Amino acid sequence: MxxxxxxxxxxxxxxxxxxxxxxxxxxxxxxxxxxxxxxxxxxxxxxxxxxxxxxxxxxxxxxxxxxxxxxxxxxxxxxxxxxxxxxxxxxxxxxxxxxxxxxxxxxxxxxxxxxxxxxxxxxxxxxxxxxxxxxxxxxxINPGFLMDLLPICLSAPCQRVDTIHVTRCINSSRRRSSFQKKIGTGMSPEDFKTAISEGAITGHVGLVESIRMIDDALGLELDYVEELPPEPVIASADIETPVADVKKGWVIGLKSTGIGRKDQRNVVTLSFVAHAGATPEFDEVSIEGHPKIVQRIEGGVQGDxxxxxxxxxxxxxxxxxxxxxxxxxxxxxxxxxxxxxxxx
Ligand SMILES: NC(=O)c1ccc[n+]([C@@H]2O[C@H](COP(=O)([O-])OP(=O)(O)OC[C@H]3O[C@@H](n4cnc5c(N)ncnc54)[C@H](OP(=O)(O)O)[C@@H]3O)[C@@H](O)[C@H]2O)c1
CATH class of the missing domain: 3.40.50.720 (NAD(P)-binding Rossmann-like Domain)
Structure with missing residues (x-):
């Protein structure tokens, strides 16, 4: 048994x-x-x-x-x-x-x-x-797979890696409510900025960890890793989401970018875009090098x-x-x- x-x-x-x-x-x-x-x-x-x-x-x-x-x-x-x-x-x-x-x-x-x-x-x-x-x-899923382990594995056939760019584009309305809230859904742009700077909402967490894992796995010896302040995505019209009815001009999600630099060059770029109604949804790894590799997961992996x-x-x-x-x-x-x- x-x-x-x-x-x-x-x-x-x-x-x-x-x-x-x-x-x-x-x-x-x-x-x-x-x-x-x-x-x-x-x-x-x-x-x-x-x-x-x-x-x-x-x-x-x-x-x-x-x-x-x-x-x-x-x-x-x-x-x-x-x-x-x-x-x-x-x-x-x-x-x-x-x-x-x-x-x-x-x-x-x-x-x-x-x-x-x-x-x-x-x-x-x-x-x-x-x-x-x-x-x-x-x-x-992220960190843990889509923006770190997956690009690490996809680099295996490359004789040379110049840059790695990973993008996730997510319709947050299909994600759990705690995720929709932590990316600011339903806030005014001013409240979003304050909440992010005071840590009341976290935005996406883990871009820096993903870049560090790639750096370590590939021996890139990056000089500098940083996550840029998350930018709110603003509703262009009134929109209903599972966690709030959002007015035009208010926040429906965010864009976060993580960058790993070496010799003043962006070697690793992670772009995380999550907002209500985002379309099309996808996860994409693009490696410039020889040979070049582009892997796109159409529809994206449902993160939860x-x-x-x-x-x-x-x-x-x-x-x-x-x-x-x-x-x-x-x-x-x-x-x-x-x-x-x-x-x-
Ligand atoms: N790596 C990834 O890809 C990934 C993906 C999804 C989620 N996450 C992370 O996974 C975590 C859980 O996500 P979630 O959306 O389920 O969060 P959530 O809705 O806030 O749930 C967390 C739960 O844990 C309880 N809790 C807090 N401290 C605890 C402790 N010391 N012992 C036992 N229970 C405790 C909380 O209780 P109270 O509400 O009473 O505090 C709450 O019920 C978050 O940190 C999230 O960011 C990571």
């Missing part, structure tokens, strides 16, 4: 809910419990919260401590963290999971390539992972579903990996792993 990988999930927000539902339908993964700090969830089961109509009763806990109290030590092979974007905010949860005998995979954007923004924390987490014989990985696919597919690969802190460029080629089972 094949044995599923046991998963403890952190975070039952917008992504967390899609992850939970997909996870429960996936034969090779078993959800042992969910941790979310929202006090409204305390004492409830996943089924009560999601209204999934299932007969099983997976519990939701408000802390790892309370989960361990009920589920016992080493309750899962891996913890899937889908909570926050800043590594500082999830670092203690990662350490606690190692202590409890679990590997970690997370959607935290800063964890996708943490070595430059958080050098000391990265070293500490790597050391702690090795001490406990566990592995930690940050992944997702793609994120869930990435994080669930990486679970067996993380569990099988050597101990330590890794990024997507370090682990075996990602793939669909729905037919992978626990080896013992």
């Amino acid at each position: 094949p044995v599923p990988f046991r998963v403890l999930q952190f975070g039952l927000g917008t992504m967390g809910r899609i992850i939970t539902q997909t996870l429960m339908d996936r034969g090779n993964l078993e959800l042992v419990g969910v941790v979310d700090v929202d006090p409204e969830y305390a004492g409830k089961s996943v089924e009560e919260i999601l209204g999934s109509g299932r007969k099983t009763s997976t519990s939701v806990f408000t802390s790892l401590e309370s989960a361990l109290h009920v589920l016992g030590d080493q309750p899962a092979d891996i913890t899937l963290i889908a909570t926050l974007s800043s590594l500082n905010d999830i670092a203690s949860s990662i350490s606690d999971c190692f202590e409890a005998g679990m590997n970690v995979v997370s959607l935290c954007e800063e964890l996708s390539y943490p070595y430059i923004r958080h050098p000391e924390l990265s070293r500490n987490l790597d050391g702690l992972a090795k001490k406990h014989g566990k592995t930690v990985l940050g992944t997702g 579903y793609g994120t869930v696919g990435m994080v669930l597919n990486m679970i067996p690969l993380v569990i099988e990996a050597q101990p330590g802190l890794f990024t997507m460029k370090d682990l075996p080629c990602p793939r669909n792993t729905q037919s992978f089972w626990r080896s013992d």
Whole structure:
């Protein structure tokens, strides 16, 4: 009888809910419990919260401590963290999971390539992972795949790489509500600027991490990596979106650009465009060099579903990996792993 990988999930927000539902339908993964700090969830089961109509009763806990109290030590092979974007905010949860005998995979954007923004924390987490014989990985659709690992892999046939340009164009109305809000949908242009500068909304997170991963993987030795301030995309007419009715002249999303320079030249450019009604949607990698490579995914990958696919597919690969802190460029080629089972 094949044995599923046991998963403890952190975070039952917008992504967390899609992850939970997909996870429960996936034969090779078993959800042992969910941790979310929202006090409204305390004492409830996943089924009560999601209204999934299932007969099983997976519990939701408000802390790892309370989960361990009920589920016992080493309750899962891996913890899937889908909570926050800043590594500082999830670092203690990662350490606690190692202590409890679990590997970690997370959607935290800063964890996708943490070595430059958080050098000391990265070293500490790597050391702690090795001490406990566990592995930690940050992944997702972007950062984690479309704007970093995909261009890295597409550069393989190139004898020479001059520049890399990746563009994502996304109709945000097809994405989760938390995404639509963090790109400013429904704000006035003035409020957008203030909210971005004060950190009240984050915009897209991870362009710098993606460029750093490409730089490291290809040995580009970039002199300078920066993300330009996000620019609002303004509605040219009144438009209804799933999160707000937006008046003409107000914000329907944003454009973000990340640049990696060497010798005053833009070597890596990442253009992230997400707004209500954006058309056509696509993801495109264009590598100038020899031979030149242009890869366009027509329609784009639906980011929320793609994120869930990435994080669930990486679970067996993380569990099988050597101990330590890794990024997507370090682990075996990602793939669909729905037919992978626990080896013992
Ligand atoms: N790499 C990628 O491609 C990718 C793709 C999609 C999303 N993400 C990232 O994934 C994260 C989750 O996204 P989301 O849209 O689901 O966010 P969300 O809707 O804000 O949900 C986050 C959930 O986690 C809970 N939470 C916060 N701190 C926690 C903790 N210490 N322990 C347990 N639960 C905690 C929150 O509770 P409260 O609301 O009570 O605080 C909330 O229920 C975000 O950081 C997002 O940017 C990355």
